[in-house]
Every structure is written in structure tokens, then in C-alpha cells.
Amino acid sequence: MNQLLEEIYSTKSVKDAQGNSINPFPTATPYDIGTILNELIQKNNLERTLEIGMAYGLSTLFICQAHHDKGRGIHTAIDPMQNSVWKSIGLLNVERAGFADKVRFLEACSDEALPQLVAKGEKLDFAFIDGSHHFDYTLVDFFYVDKLLEVGGYVIFDDIWMPGIRKVVSYILRNRDYELTKVDTKGSIWEGLMKSTKRFLQNPFEREYGGIKFIFNNICILKKISEDTRHWDYHRSF
Ligand SMILES: C[S@@+](CC[C@H](N)C(=O)[O-])C[C@H]1O[C@@H](n2cnc3c(N)ncnc32)[C@H](O)[C@@H]1O
Numbered sequence: 001m002n003q004l005l006e007e008i009y010s011t012k013s014v015k016d017a018q019g020n021s022i023n024p025f026p027t028a029t030p031y032d033i034g035t036i037l038n039e040l041i042q043k044n045n046l047e048r049t050l051e052i053g054m055a056y057g058l059s060t061l062f063i064c065q066a067h068h069d070k071g072r073g074i075h076t077a078i079d080p081m082q083n084s085v086w087k088s089i090g091l092l093n094v095e096r097a098g099f100a101d102k103v104r105f106l107e108a109c110s111d112e113a114l115p116q117l118v119a120k121g122e123k124l125d126f127a128f129i130d131g132s133h134h135f136d137y138t139l140v141d142f143f144y145v146d147k148l149l150e151v152g153g154y155v156i157f158d159d160i161w162m163p164g165i166r167k168v169v170s171y172i173l174r175n176r177d178y179e180l181t182k183v184d185t186k187g188s189i190w191e192g193l194m195k196s197t198k199r200f201l202q203n204p205f206e207r208e209y210g211g212i213k214f215i216f217n218n219i220c221i222l223k224k225i226s227e228d229t230r231h232w233d234y235h236r237s238f
Helices: 003-011 031-043 058-070 089-096 110-119 135-148 163-175 189-202
Strands: 048-052 074-078 103-106 124-129 149-157 178-181 220-224
Touching: 003 031, 003 058, 003 089, 031 058, 031 124, 031 149, 048 058, 048 135, 058 074, 058 089, 058 124, 074 110, 089 103, 110 135, 124 135, 135 149, 135 163, 149 163, 163 178, 163 220
Parallel strands: 048 074, 048 124, 074 103, 124 149
Antiparallel strands: 149 220, 178 220
8 A cells, every 4th residue: 555645544643834744634534545546446437526625635545546556547536625725735746756747636616516517528436525525515526527437437425324315315325326336345255344333323214225234334336227218207215
């Protein structure tokens, strides 16, 4: 794995432009999740990747490392607060790791940047949604990502411990032609069971696609099976 990533996870710190150390957690992507993203991209040879929510750039580094190891691939990172809130640390980390030529950075809100990519006719093989965690913004992120995503591509939702994110995933699995992809559990079975139990207790009476509660990780990987062919009045409760 990448030397900078090893250093960041072992010291639990990232550095700003002045060399000051900052603990990036819990904001940043945990190591096990980053590894899952990296392996998914490598195993499926995914070339055009995108992430919504860069922050300290840890997910960015895992994704770019996959492109580096495959010898091909280009990554787009969207974040409106990279320079203001995150002191450009994500971009600095990309440079420090030698991945600057693999990243296109868009400093904008995803609901503004994504429609522009759609208008340009761009296409994607992979999208990691980890931006605004509100239900409406996450649904809008998916709406545009779906237009960009090739059939056979993957969309990954982070933080499915949040009911609003699970609701979006539930909508997709009940209404769109996407398939839940099995993720190899990196943590212990006990940890996984705790996560599932918490999800049940959060909203025991809420309708939700059953399988989501049983995912032992904090992310959900969906594979696009076909383009949208719904009849105009199609709807399944979610
Ligand atoms: C949990 S952090 C992402 C962590 C990052 N993946 C990492 O590994 O360091 C969420 C990020 O989403 C960004 N964000 C919030 N609202 C957004 C929006 N509307 N569009 C795009 N990004 C947004 C925040 O600035 C923040 O950087």
C-alpha cells in the first residue's frame, strides 16, 4: 500500500501546508473501507472514478493507488470546502503521494458540478458518494451519478449507519436496476452484528430494504445492471 497512507493511518495525523499535524478522524475514510474501494477498482479494472467529498483526501489516495497499480485510470474529486474548511490538505496529500496527474479536482457543490459533467457527456465506471449526508442531497448525487455511470459500473454509499443514506439505497434497490454487491467483511463478525443491531434499533418500524441492515460494513456497494427503463408511472414503496 501507499507509503503516505501507511504513515497517516499509523500516526493518525495529516499535515497542512505549514507542517502542522491534524487528526483526520472520524471525518476521514477508515483504512478497511479505503482498502475495499481500492480492491474493487483493481479487481474490476475500473478506469473512470469519481468521489463526492474529498476532505483530507484519504479515499482519494486509496482510489489513485488503485489506478497507479493498474497503470491506468483518472479520478475526479468534488468538494466545495477543500480549500476553506480542509485547508487544501486533500490536494496536498495527492501531490505528496505523486498522484497529481491522476486527479481532476472540482471545487463546487456536487449538485452543481455533476449536471455539468452530464451535459459534457462524460461517463464513469465508479462513484463514491461521501459528500453531504442529507437524504435529499444524497438522492440528487445518485440521480446524476446514475446518468454518468456505465452499465456494469459501481456506486458506493458511505455511512449507511445513517437512516437517510439507507433510505436512498432502499429507493434504488426497490425502484432501479441495481444489485447489492457482497463486500468482504474486514472487521469481526461481532462488530458487524453490533452494526446491524444498531440499524434495527434506529428505526424498527421504518420500511427499508432488508438486506441493507445486514451489511457488516459501513458502506454499501451497488452495481448498475441496466439503464433506466421504468414505465412512466412505475413506483415501489421504499
Ligand atoms: C466525510 S467527509 C469526506 C471524507 C473523505 N472521503 C476522506 O476520506 O477524507 C465529507 C466531505 O463532503 C464534503 N461535502 C459536503 N457537502 C458537499 C456537497 N454538497 N458537495 C460535495 N461535497 C460536499 C465536505 O466538504 C467533506 O469534505
